[in-house]
Amino acid sequence: MKSLMKSLAIAKKDVLMYYTKGPVVIFGILLPLFLFLAFSVGRSLPLNFLIAGLISMTVFFASTSVSPAIAPWEGQMRTLERLISCPIDEKTIILGDIIASMTFGVSISAVPILIGVVIGLIPSNPVVLLLGIIASAFCFSCLGLLFSAYPTNLPSTVMMISSLIRFPLIFISGIFIPISEMPEWSRILAYLSPLTYFTDIARYSFDLMPAFPIYVDLLVITAFSALFLALAVELHKKAIYKRI
Amino acid sequence: MIAIEAEGLKKRFGNVEALKGVSFKVKRGETFGFLGPNGAGKTTTVRILTGILKPDSGKARINGYDVVEETLKAKQSIGVLPEVSNAYPDLTAWQNLMLVASLYGMRKNEAEKRTVKLLKEFGIYKRKDSKVKGFSKGMKQRLMFCMALISDPEVVFLDEPTSGLDVMSARMIREKVLELASDGKTVFLTSHNMEEINMLCDRIALIDRGKIVTIDTPERIKAKVGGNVAVEVSFDKPVRLPRRLNAKKLGDKYIIYTTAVHETICEIVDYAKKNNVKIVSIDTRTPTLEDAFISLLEGTK
Numbered sequence: 239m240k241s242l243m244k245s246l247a248i249a250k251k252d253v254l255m256y257y258t259k260g261p262v263v264i265f266g267i268l269l270p271l272f273l274f275l276a277f278s279v280g281r282s283l284p285l286n287f288l289i290a291g292l293i294s295m296t297v298f299f300a301s302t303s304v305s306p307a308i309a310p311w312e313g314q315m316r317t318l319e320r321l322i323s324c325p326i327d328e329k330t331i332i333l334g335d336i337i338a339s340m341t342f343g344v345s346i347s348a349v350p351i352l353i354g355v356v357i358g359l360i361p362s363n364p365v366v367l368l369l370g371i372i373a374s375a376f377c378f379s380c381l382g383l384l385f386s387a388y389p390t391n392l393p394s395t396v397m398m399i400s401s402l403i404r405f406p407l408i409f410i411s412g413i414f415i416p417i418s419e420m421p422e423w424s425r426i427l428a429y430l431s432p433l434t435y436f437t438d439i440a441r442y443s444f445d446l447m448p449a450f451p452i453y454v455d456l457l458v459i460t461a462f463s464a465l466f467l468a469l470a471v472e473l474h475k476k477a478i479y480k481r482i
Numbered sequence: 483m484i485a486i487e488a489e490g491l492k493k494r495f496g497n498v499e500a501l502k503g504v505s506f507k508v509k510r511g512e513t514f515g516f517l518g519p520n521g522a523g524k525t526t527t528v529r530i531l532t533g534i535l536k537p538d539s540g541k542a543r544i545n546g547y548d549v550v551e552e553t554l555k556a557k558q559s560i561g562v563l564p565e566v567s568n569a570y571p572d573l574t575a576w577q578n579l580m581l582v583a584s585l586y587g588m589r590k591n592e593a594e595k596r597t598v599k600l601l602k603e604f605g606i607y608k609r610k611d612s613k614v615k616g617f618s619k620g621m622k623q624r625l626m627f628c629m630a631l632i633s634d635p636e637v638v639f640l641d642e643p644t645s646g647l648d649v650m651s652a653r654m655i656r657e658k659v660l661e662l663a664s665d666g667k668t669v670f671l672t673s674h675n676m677e678e679i680n681m682l683c684d685r686i687a688l689i690d691r692g693k694i695v696t697i698d699t700p701e702r703i704k705a706k707v708g709g710n711v712a713v714e715v716s717f718d719k720p721v722r723l724p725r726r727l728n729a730k731k732l733g734d735k736y737i738i739y740t741t742a743v744h745e746t747i748c749e750i751v752d753y754a755k756k757n758n759v760k761i762v763s764i765d766t767r768t769p770t771l772e773d774a775f776i777s778l779l780e781g782t783k
């Protein structure tokens with residue numbers, strides 16, 4: 239309980255410090271929007287397919303843009319030593335960073351949902367969609383932490399590493415091409431991406447045929463979260479002391 | 483009661499041996515000075531004691547808690563002002579203090595009361611709602627000091643707290659150190675400023691190149707220079723004073739540490755007469771910590 243309060247205090251600090259940082263706004267909100275427009279304009283795809291894709295892309299980019307930025311910035315600003323001399327352990331810090339990052343992802347998802355509502359698309363399963371957004375925002379925030387596990391204090395290096403991983407994931411996760419229409423080899427890759435399962439939930443919420451049962455999607459997302467979280471804690475425990 | 487205990491601390495960075503077996507004990511309520519030139523290993527020692535670095539070998543305890551095995555318990559009873567560290571620039575002074583208070587597990591109203599008190603004491607209450615990025619260096623350091631004291635800790639670590647500050651802020655920080663001491667807190671203060679250490683500390687450890695040279699009270703360390711009076715003399719031309727005076731040359735001056743002032747001065751005067759040189763100046767003073775520092779470090783070379 240006490241340690242959760244401490245994580246919340248850290249999350250609050252992250253919100254005040256990092257939500258408005260240039261790279262977070264650019265890579266977390268603007269970029270997915272432009273990328274999406276670039277790939278969908280001119281293709282005659284159904285609107286509900288597009289909105290579902292936009293939602294999954296936005297949640298993915300927003301949730302993976304805050305968490306990896308925190309560690310290198312704290313090292314560079316020299317706030318890290320002050321922070322870790324407080325009586326908190328690495329897990330508390332990491333959990334706080336995840337809460338801040340997933341809150342960003344969940345809040346930003348309101349933008350594409352509202353765009354949908356404006357053009358007359360209302361999710362038929364809002365509860366499932368919300369559940370999916372929360373679970374995957376958590377999962378993607380944990381993934382984002384893996385991008386900053388390499389102990390550098392240069393935010394630009396971390397941004398580069400995360401872009402190298404995020405862009406390929408966008409293309410193999412069935413956002414622009416449904417996985418049912420993919421060739422065999424890229425379908426196998428799609429199964430390995432957590433984003434595939436969230437895209438599936440988003441599609442389902444807008445009355446499209448999902449590739450998996452929804453509970454499978456949620457289970458796989460949870461499993462990925464557990465894996466990413468365990469890895470992130472292990473790696474950051476070591477990296478954090480190399481940043482001072 | 484022992485508040486801080488270091489036992490054979492060793493730490494290596496690549497091929498730099500930063501600490502080569504550092505041991506000392508600090509009693510509860512004591513102000514302990516850690517004095518040494520740049521690169522001596524002061525910050526490394528502080529970081530190990532505050533649980534930020536793990537030693538390669540050796541043990542450290544705060545109020546009996548091992549800093550490696552029981553890090554959180556050890557950290558809970560300390561307050562730290564790191565050497566190079568910043569408050570969060572996009573947070574206000576108030577938000578920075580409340581953050582640290584939450585991380586120490588303080589309740590909200592208790593934290594708020596303490597924050598108001600500290601901000602007032604350190605003269606930055608009026609700026610409590612300004613973002614820290616607009617603060618001057620001195621104000622930032624005062625805020626960092628407040629952050630170190632927010633939990634009213636029993637043991638306070640201050641790593642070169644006045645280095646590079648304006649006169650007013652440095653003075654305020656020194657006054658606060660004396661106040662902490664009179665409140666019965668244990669203070670661990672590193673510095674390369676002898677006067678500061680001399681003024682504030684009950685005991686001093688002298689550290690050089692990762693090794694403790696001596697630990698004692700300022701007065702006794704001064705006495706270790708080999709006399710209670712320093713005679714400073716200069717001549718109109720270069721001279722070779724008798725060996726038995728054991729004079730140290732410092733620029734154009736010679737310094738002789740002695741307990742027999744009269745005999746020493748007579749001997750200098752005799753020497754000047756006999757060798758036909760003129761004394762340009764002669765002066766006696768009490769040896770300073772700096773004198774002790776120079777002669778003790780010379781002994782280790």
Ligand SMILES: Nc1ncnc2c1ncn2[C@@H]1O[C@H](COP(=O)(O)OP(=O)(O)O)[C@@H](O)[C@H]1O
Nearest residue numbers: 495498500518519520521522523524525526527
């Ligand atoms: N993180 C580090 N990596 C490499 N070398 C370090 C590191 N920290 C300290 N050192 C080296 O260890 C020695 C002691 O440094 P430090 O404890 O900072 O000294 P002081 O605080 O007395 O000036 C120096 O030679 C310094 O260069």
Ligand SMILES: [Mg+2]
Nearest residue numbers: 524525565642
């Ligand atoms: Mg130092």
